Amino acid sequence: MTLKTFLIGMLASFAVAWMFMIAIPVAKMGALPPVKMSAEEDAAYYQRQTSGRILNGAEIYASNGCYTCHSQLIRPTYLGHQIWRNDIAGVVNEDGDTRRETSVNDFDGEQYAQIGLTRMGPDLSNFGHRAEAYAAKLGISAEQWIVEHLHNPRNSELRRGEQGEKIDMTWSNCPSQPQMFDAKDINGQGTHLALSQKTDTGQQIVPAEQARVLASYLISLKRDDAMPESMDHSPEPNDEGK
Numbered sequence: 001m002t003l004k005t006f007l008i009g010m011l012a013s014f015a016v017a018w019m020f021m022i023a024i025p026v027a028k029m030g031a032l033p034p035v036k037m038s039a040e041e042d043a044a045y046y047q048r049q050t051s052g053r054i055l056n057g058a059e060i061y062a063s064n065g066c067y068t069c070h071s072q073l074i075r076p077t078y079l080g081h082q083i084w085r086n087d088i089a090g091v092v093n094e095d096g097d098t099r100r101e102t103s104v105n106d107f108d109g110e111q112y113a114q115i116g117l118t119r120m121g122p123d124l125s126n127f128g129h130r131a132e133a134y135a136a137k138l139g140i141s142a143e144q145w146i147v148e149h150l151h152n153p154r155n156s157e158l159r160r161g162e163q164g165e166k167i168d169m170t171w172s173n174c175p176s177q178p179q180m181f182d183a184k185d186i187n188g189q190g191t192h193l194a195l196s197q198k199t200d201t202g203q204q205i206v207p208a209e210q211a212r213v214l215a216s217y218l219i220s221l222k223r224d225d226a227m228p229e230s231m232d233h234s235p236e237p238n239d240e241g242k
């Protein structure tokens with residue numbers, strides 16, 4: 001082999017990888033055209049709403065490494081039966097069935113598509129719905145539930161089963177985030193969102209802004225909104241129409 005063919009071969013092997021891993025994905029995904037919700041002429045465009053506070057929350061989620069254990073990706077049915085997992089892929093209730101696969105448009109407006117590295121903890125694509133359901137069982141707000149979880153994921157007071165029984169969470173390896181909380185003296189009725197737990201010296205534990213912004217992001221995770229027909233990833237109805 002001459003030096004020239006060696007160099008050309010080496011360049012070609014880099015060029016092929018660059019083409020498939022960078023050039024083609026950027027060309028395909030970099031400038032997705034807006035998609036209409038239906039074939040009708042005056043149909044609205046599909047647009048996922050991601051506001052400033054939610055984007056800030058996504059940054060906090062990224063910088064604390066939540067994506068290393070939590071995915072945000074409902075796999076297509078041919079890669080594993082995820083759509084059938086109610087509450088993970090969407091919700092099924094008397095109003096209908098919102099379960100579907102994740103689409104690239106679910107991450108519109110976000111700086112990164114945080115699909116996650118592993119799934120050591122539950123997939124959070126539709127965690128917003130679960131947060132509301134967990135909180136409703138305790139009669140607290142979803143934000144309050146999340147800040148309690150962020151402070152101590154091993155708190156078994158936070159989960160209730162079907163009959164209202166406590167569920168043991170002491171096994172959880174979701175890391176607590178004490179740096180997102182401040183200890184404050186109690187004045188009067190105490191502070192909004194102060195945790196049920198107190199410090200050893202009797203001070204209240206109050207979520208800092210970081211925890212509240214992260215909670216807003218987690219509540220916003222509802223990636224089961226209606227999609228245009230052209231990219232609808234809902235499961236095909238089976239024989240029983242489900």
Ligand code: HEC
Nearest residue numbers: 064065066068069120121122127130153172173174175177
């Ligand atoms: C070491 C892996 C790991 C990391 C890192 C991690 N988690 Fe978790 N997380 C888990 C596991 C395991 C569970 C399931 C047990 C539980 O609910 O506590 C969980 C549960 C959760 C739940 C409840 C989900 C549900 O549906 O019940 C939320 C919300 C959550 N984590 C948020 C976070 C956030 C926010 C971060 C980043 C600050 C984070 N996690 C980082 C492992 C992790």
